Amino acid sequence: MDITVETTINAPIELVWDFWTSPEHITHWNFASDTWCCPKAENDVRPGGGFSWRMEAKDGSMGFDFEGMYQEVIPLKLITSKLSDARKVSIHFTTNDNLVTVKETFEAENTNPIDLQRSGWQAILDNFKKHVESHKD
Template sequence: METTGVTKITVETVVKAPVEKVWNFWSQPEHIKNWCAASDDWHAPKAENDLKVGGTFSTRMEAKDGSFGFDFGGVYDQVKTNELIEYTMGDGRKVVVNFTSNGNETKVVETFDAENTHPIEMQRGGWQAILDNFKKYTEAN
């Protein structure tokens, strides 16, 4: 089923690490818990990931002071190891993540359907901040 009129937002980064490492840090729960936050006052205390077509994932994202939190999750639609992840979020929105290897660097490009509650720039900023945190964590470990 094709959705029309959906705004797509793209964020990207280049991680100074081989694609195999980037893929593992992106997909393994023990790593996800260390980078899946948009700011230092948030964290991800719990992550589960079954990275296969039809598999599910769930990451608990919370303010460190306990004031707010939510579960971010969905179902995988397509998985090509070290290349592509496509999934549908719990609210039906789609996400595509491409991994492009260039030796010791990997370009990560994430495109997602915008939601209608928050401004586009706020959504882009939040997703980019998480991606930047992923880059920082992966390059440091």
């Protein structure tokens, strides 16, 4: 089953793309709640390149590496990847004047309920929007 989350960001596409792909920015938005963090991110944004983003509870009680390989990269428009568990992810960036819609579709995993997966990925995307919009000026 595929799940889609999206948001619209009031910022130029170049800024949105940079903040989505730069490790120094990923560590500031890649978590679903304030009790989590992303202390480390590695990102090689090209077909065949890989990514590894460490996600941890701030209290140290749990953590995991979110990893995968990029399949297709069209700068400022599209990123597709395959996660380390073989699930597919696609991220579409659509511009309309100074607004960018980021639409992320991913294959659900079998461990957590669909609603929890959707809300978690949406919360991360909402953090991304907040991070970009707080730096656009």
